[in-house]
Amino acid sequence: xxxxxxxxxxxxxxxxxxxxxxxxxxxxxxxxxxxxxxxxxxxxxxxxxxxxxxxxxxxxxxxxxxxxxxxxxxxxxxxxxxxxxxxxxxxxxxxxxxxxxxxxxxxxxxxxxxxxxxxxxxxxxxxxxxxxxxxxxxxxxxxxxxxxxxxxxx
Amino acid sequence: xxxxxxxxxxxxxxxxxxxxxxxxxxxxxxxxxxxxxxxxxxxxxxxxxxxxxxxxxxxxxxxxxxxxxxxxxxxxxxxxxxxxxxxxxxxxxxxxxxxxxxxxxxxxxxxxxxxxxxxxxxxxxxxxxxxxxxxxxxxxxxxxxxxxxxxxxxxxxxxxxxxxxxxxxxxxxxxxxxxxxxxxxxxxxxxxxxxxxxxxxxxxxxxxxxxxxxxxxxxxxxxxxxxxxxxxxxxxxxxxxxxxxxxxxxxxxxxxxxxxxxxxxxxxxxxxxxxxxxxxxxxxxxxxxxxxxxxxxxxxxxxxxxxxxxxxxxxxxxxxxxxxxxxxxxxxxxxxxxxxxxxxxxxxxxxxxxxxxxxxxxxxxxxxxxxxxxxxxxxxxxxxxxxxxxxxxxxxxxxxxxxxxxxxxxxxxxxxxxxxxxxxx
Numbered sequence: 001x002x003x004x005x006x007x008x009x010x011x012x013x014x015x016x017x018x019x020x021x022x023x024x025x026x027x028x029x030x031x032x033x034x035x036x037x038x039x040x041x042x043x044x045x046x047x048x049x050x051x052x053x054x055x056x057x058x059x060x061x062x063x064x065x066x067x068x069x070x071x072x073x074x075x076x077x078x079x080x081x082x083x084x085x086x087x088x089x090x091x092x093x094x095x096x097x098x099x100x101x102x103x104x105x106x107x108x109x110x111x112x113x114x115x116x117x118x119x120x121x122x123x124x125x126x127x128x129x130x131x132x133x134x135x136x137x138x139x140x141x142x143x144x145x146x147x148x149x150x151x152x153x154x
Numbered sequence: 155x156x157x158x159x160x161x162x163x164x165x166x167x168x169x170x171x172x173x174x175x176x177x178x179x180x181x182x183x184x185x186x187x188x189x190x191x192x193x194x195x196x197x198x199x200x201x202x203x204x205x206x207x208x209x210x211x212x213x214x215x216x217x218x219x220x221x222x223x224x225x226x227x228x229x230x231x232x233x234x235x236x237x238x239x240x241x242x243x244x245x246x247x248x249x250x251x252x253x254x255x256x257x258x259x260x261x262x263x264x265x266x267x268x269x270x271x272x273x274x275x276x277x278x279x280x281x282x283x284x285x286x287x288x289x290x291x292x293x294x295x296x297x298x299x300x301x302x303x304x305x306x307x308x309x310x311x312x313x314x315x316x317x318x319x320x321x322x323x324x325x326x327x328x329x330x331x332x333x334x335x336x337x338x339x340x341x342x343x344x345x346x347x348x349x350x351x352x353x354x355x356x357x358x359x360x361x362x363x364x365x366x367x368x369x370x371x372x373x374x375x376x377x378x379x380x381x382x383x384x385x386x387x388x389x390x391x392x393x394x395x396x397x398x399x400x401x402x403x404x405x406x407x408x409x410x411x412x413x414x415x416x417x418x419x420x421x422x423x424x425x426x427x428x429x430x431x432x433x434x435x436x437x438x439x440x441x442x443x444x445x446x447x448x449x450x451x452x453x454x455x456x457x458x459x460x461x462x463x464x465x466x467x468x469x470x471x472x473x474x475x476x477x478x479x480x481x482x483x484x485x486x487x488x489x490x491x492x493x494x495x496x497x498x499x500x501x502x503x504x505x506x507x508x509x510x511x512x513x514x515x516x517x518x519x520x521x522x523x524x525x526x527x528x529x530x531x532x533x534x535x536x537x538x539x540x541x542x543x544x545x546x547x548x549x550x551x552x553x554x555x556x557x558x559x560x561x562x563x564x565x566x567x568x569x570x571x572x573x574x575x576x577x578x579x
Contacts, residue, residue: 062285063240063243064240064241064243064244064285064286065240065284065285065286067567067568067575068568068574069574069575069576069577070574070575070576070577071576071577071579072576072577072578072579073578073579074579075578075579076579081579082579083579085579086574087577091284091285091286091287092284092285102577104177107177107178107180108177108178108578109177109575109576109577109578110577110578110579111577111578111579140180142177144177144287
């Protein structure tokens with residue numbers, strides 16, 4: 001490893017500068033490269049390597065019942081769910097009053113807050129332009145899953 | 155102690171998978187078609203009620219379909235396999251001993267579970283319905299053969315609410331049920347045996363249960379004698395938790411449209427050989443021979459017909475895709491004839507032995523073998539991680555003129571980022 005970069009210091013100036021005409025950037029990168037080269041001493045941290053953190057572990061509690069869905073629309077903006085976001089949905093979680101769910105209304109998926117009201121289930125958006133939707137008994141309605149996480153690109 | 159074997163079977167599995175992500179299909183007659191949109195392989199209850207049979211060619215159903223608005227979907231095995239894995243994984247949590255019997259069926263051993271097994275079956279049903287969204291039926295009995303029949307009863311008779319436990323019935327109750335089921339419904343009793351059993355006056359399951367084992371053995375086989383024992387509650391078949399390595403690996407498919415040119419056929423043969431080789435390495439085996447066959451469409455009576463197969467022995471047993479393809483192509487060149495519209499081709503790997511039993515010779519090129527195994531391991535690794543077919547032989551071709559016809563396939567909702575289900579926000 002060391003030898004590659006030693007020779008690299010002599011030869012690569014021309015080569016690298018072709019890719020990075022910006023001289024300052026090149027200098028900085030070269031410094032960076034030099035800093036990370038193991039120069040023969042074993043790292044004192046070698047014995048403490050503990051794998052890596054997996055987002056799956058953090059976001060998926062039940063692997064059999066967890067599914068991903070894509071959001072289309074702005075009605076849940078108020079709770080931080082935006083158009084194009086990626087939802088982590090778990091079907092094993094009971095849909096209690098107030099949780100954000102994927103509901104099926106007349107054969108279509110929708111993401112809303114679920115309220116168990118005396119007059120029946122209500123789907124509430126998080127946007128001033130979208131009124132509450134009371135589900136009528138004759139409507140096709142079911143809760144498909146409970147939204148656990150929203151993955152949003154900043 | 156009496157055994158309690160449960161057979162858990164998904165209802166209308168492929169249709170149920172489709173409905174999970176297309177809820178608008180709920181309540182409508184839906185069928186799923188086989189590869190190339192050929193025959194009906196799964197039907198919703200609504201489609202069954204319209205008299206749509208299993209394995210009926212789709213083109214014969216055009217009129218009925220139009221009249222009743224039957225929705226036909228191409229099979230989406232990627233989706234079905236993923237949902238099947240989820241069902242099987244959940245099921246494994248209900249029992250220490252599981253045999254996955256097919257994509258939509260699994261035996262689990264419930265012997266000694268300290269619970270009312272009908273309740274337990276309902277729990278299993280609710281869990282799978284809620285977690286994966288797939289409806290299942292549960293049949294429980296003292297043997298695998300009886301468990302299959304219990305499942306049949308659970309499915310057909312609404313009285314049992316999809317869970318039927320033969321073990322909690324008296325003999326008299328059970329016999330009444332068995333007397334109402336035709337003998338052909340029994341697991342492993344084929345059409346031919348059914349016809350012969352009928353001539354002997356054995357029409358129902360109960361008739362066979364009460365038949366003389368000796369007589370059945372003499373007239374048929376030890377296998378059917380064992381079935382008689384199983385019907386009497388004596389378990390002869392164990393749960394097989396590990397499927398034994400296969401002795402033959404077959405990969406064959408019909409083309410989307412007929413293929414006449416040798417290069418196109420060659421591409422298909424290479425693609426199927428590559429797939430078969432992958433399966434071979436999966437079970438850590440090597441093959442000593444490869445058989446190739448091609449055929450025209452036998453249903454087109456007026457078209458010129460040709461079908462032929464050839465077995466090529468490999469110089470040494472191998473699992474290397476390149477060597478297998480080389481042999482397959484040389485075989486294809488020997489049987490191919492110009493001027494025929496071929497409809498199907500297939501390859502079969504034979505003389506399969508465990509890779510550890512590879513015969514050694516004095517002239518083995520050890521270095522080449524190591525290189526080959528490293529390359530194949532890398533190939534499989536990349537395809538497992540990045541998706542099947544990511545890295546493949548160029549010989550498979552890029553534009554596949556012979557690819558399957560899948561006119562109305564749903565999205566791969568659970569395995570492709572670009573094909574996720576969309577919800578209204």
